Amino acid sequence: MSDDIFEVPEGTEYRYLVQDEGQEEIQYVRRHYFSPFLVISRRCMFLITCGVLALLALAGYLAYVAGTLPSRRFVEVETDCGRLRGQWNDGAYSFKGIPYAVPPVGQHRWRPPEDLREARKCWNGMYDATRFLSKCAQVQPLRKYGKVMGQEDCLHLNVWTPSLHPAKPLPVMVWIHGGYLHMLSGHEKGYSPTEELAARTQTVFVSMNYRLNAFGFMALEVLREGSATNSSGNYGFMDQIQALRWVQSNIHNFGGDAERVTIFGQSSGGTSVWTLMMSPLAKGLFHRAIDMSGSYIYNATLETAERDNLEFLKNTGCKDAVCLRALNITQVLQAVPWLEYPSWAADDLTDLPMKGRFVGPVAVVDGYVLREPPFQSWEKKNGIYNDVPFVVGTTEQETDFSPPYENISTWTWGDYRWFVTEKLTLFGEAVTSRALKLYGSSAPCPTSDRCPERLYTTMTSDMRVTCPNNDLAKRAAGALQSPVYRYLVTYTPSRQANASSLLPFPSRFSFHLLDSLAFFGGLEKVMGTLSPADIYFQEVVTKYFLHFAKEGKMPEEWPEYPSHTAVLGQNVSFTMSYSGQRCDLWEENGFYSYAWMN
Structure with missing residues (x-):
């Protein structure tokens, strides 16, 4: 390499590094055209070599571990609507945010859920099911100006399983969350299944989101008009039934036994369990049921609910379904009569009652999901309910x-x-x-x-x-x-x-x-x-x-x-x-x- 001589001005960092105390202000040094990073000692070279070897050894070990895990952080499963990618954690596989119906948005708002396959809206390629997706639209607290959260595109379910190929199909437990039929989701921490629970119990768990509050349960005559079911309200219960149909069609691919499905829910989730027991639409979709702290009163007619909910219609300023479906999420939630009758917030239900004061219905006997009040069906022993x-x-x-x-x-x-x-x-x-x-x-x-x-x-x-x-x-x-x-x-x-x-x-x-x-x-x-x-x-x-x-x-x-x-x-x-x-x-x-x- 050619050499040159350079003058190093006073005050530069380079001059400081080479100048000794007492030397003159200008010093001339000889330098090759190397990067200063390449001018290293033998000791540094030795340390770098050791570091590279250590990294290579670590990479080899990680590759070995990855090869011994069950395939092993990510896994693929086939469903009737396409392939899913899930993951392994805490001794079990999880598949999160799986769509089970057409998103209920736009013209699908306030209509029964639509099957993805029948609508030809299955996904192409691999669907990433490694994270939870949005909860359904809701407001917390249950007030006009509470915090709005969630989305209408929310009809997803989650699966946790300890084995995709067990020696014998595993029992299945389908969780239905509570929250007054107004809030929460199927993946609340501490209030929903986990990989650890699936591994410890050797059980397949499923949870779901379903439409809530006005989006899931608003009964109005203007929404009944043109309906194929000649009903309104109870859309959230229809979502739950659609999710159970998905379980029957697909749970065997996750190691579950479609003939041993238990539904269990707490609070309004318990009310949902009772509803599914009484609905002919849910016949054969489950085989045991656990109702935890559910409701007792369940006799409101569709006509009564549609009349009570005119307060909601008045608050929106709408006259027809076209106008209602054009409202945004916040406008819908702010129009709900949370405090004034029918008092959807139901604040009084944790106190002794005031004589003659009641809250209005959210879940109703609509003639479609529920043909008649539950007690009446049981008294008749008419066989339209699920005997499990x-x-x-x-x-x-x-x-x-x-x-x-x-x-x-x-x-x-x-x-x-x-x-x-x-x-x-x-x-x-x-x-x-x-x-x-x-x-x-x-x-x-x-x-x-x-x-x-x-x-x-x-x-x-x-x-x-x-x-x-x-x-x-x-x-x-x-x-x-x-x-x-x-x-x-x-x-x-x-x-x-x-x-x-x-x-x-x-x-x-x-x-x-x-x-x-x-x-x-x-x-x-x-x-x-x-x-x-x-x-x-x-x-x-x-x-x-x-x-x-x-x-x-x-x-x-x-x-x-x-x-x-x-x-x-x-x-x-x-x-x-x-x-x-x-x-x-x-x-x-x-x-x-x-x-x-x-």
Whole structure:
């Protein structure tokens, strides 16, 4: 290489590196045309060589590990609408965001779901099913100016399976989320299946999104006009049925047994389970059912709902379906009568009732999904319903998840008696007196504080949920040839829950959601570190649900209803009549008409 001589001016970085103390201001150096990065010592060369060799060894090891995993981070499965790419994690495969119907947007809004294959809208190539997609359009809280979230293009389901090719097809459990029929999704953390759950239980799980609130349940005469079903509303239930059809057609490709499908849901998800049991459209799509804290009142006619929902139509300013389908998501949600009758937010349902005050229907007897009120079908034994093994469950303090009074945790016994008297006075002095006697301050309390809160939420839960669901289970047992089981959760967690998107209140007792969170391993999310007793409770719930899903019945120690109710507390026990006298009070005085609906 040729050499040159360069003058290095004072003050440059290069001069600083080569100039010694005391040298003159100008120094001349000889330099080759190398990059300074190539002028390295032998020691550096040795270190670089070692580093390269280490990286090569690591790459070889990772390649070996990848070759020993089940194919092994990503996997492909064929469905009747095309191929899916899922992934392996925590001992199971997951496939997320799988479309199961044509997106219900534009002219498809407020219409029954359309099958992708029949509409010739299956995808081409490989569909990426490695992430959850949007929840359905909703607003939280349930108010005109709540936060709008989600999209209308939301009809997706998710599958978790421990094996794609098991020696014997695995039982399938299809989860239907709650949320008043207004909010949440099939992939809420702590409130939906996971890879870990599928691996631990060796069960295939499916969850789904379905249309909610006005998009899923708005019944209006203008929407009935031109309808192939001559009905309106209940679109969300039709979505659930479409998802179950997808399960029947495809679940064998995921290692699942299409002849052992259990549907289970909590809150309005429990109401959905009951609806599917009673719908002839869902015949043969499932084989067991678990209704957790679902509704009891289910008799609103389509005509009644369409009349009540004229308030929504007035709020939109529309006169016809064309105008309604042109509204954007926010306009639709802001037009919902959340607080004014029919009061879709249903704020009153966690308190003792005000005499003569009711909320309007969201789910309706539309003549299509439901041909007649459920109790009427059971009484007739007309065979249009699904006769499958059935579990009905509730928790002892359902309303503790969102009690009506912010200061309820600080109540004295004097406060308790005042509120009970204030609420029940219009129902008569005899009712008030008997209620205070049956729910007296001497009642056992598992904690040293918040006992008035516990007794008040027990009273409201008995009247609104527990006692009416005893009646529901009794009617089911009288109509079905299949076994019916009843459970009541009385377990008090080791500490109060943290308020969250799932729990708006720091619940302390056997709150609404407790059983579903226990099954999904979500108690830790809302409570933090769990005690051994909390963990045991989770194991108990999981044990019984899985046995029912696999066998179609509970273990021998759990008798059928109405002979016994399973009480899931610190331990499991079986009683012939839990809170019998308390339930008699509410039933004899007509309070079941104030039970939960929707």
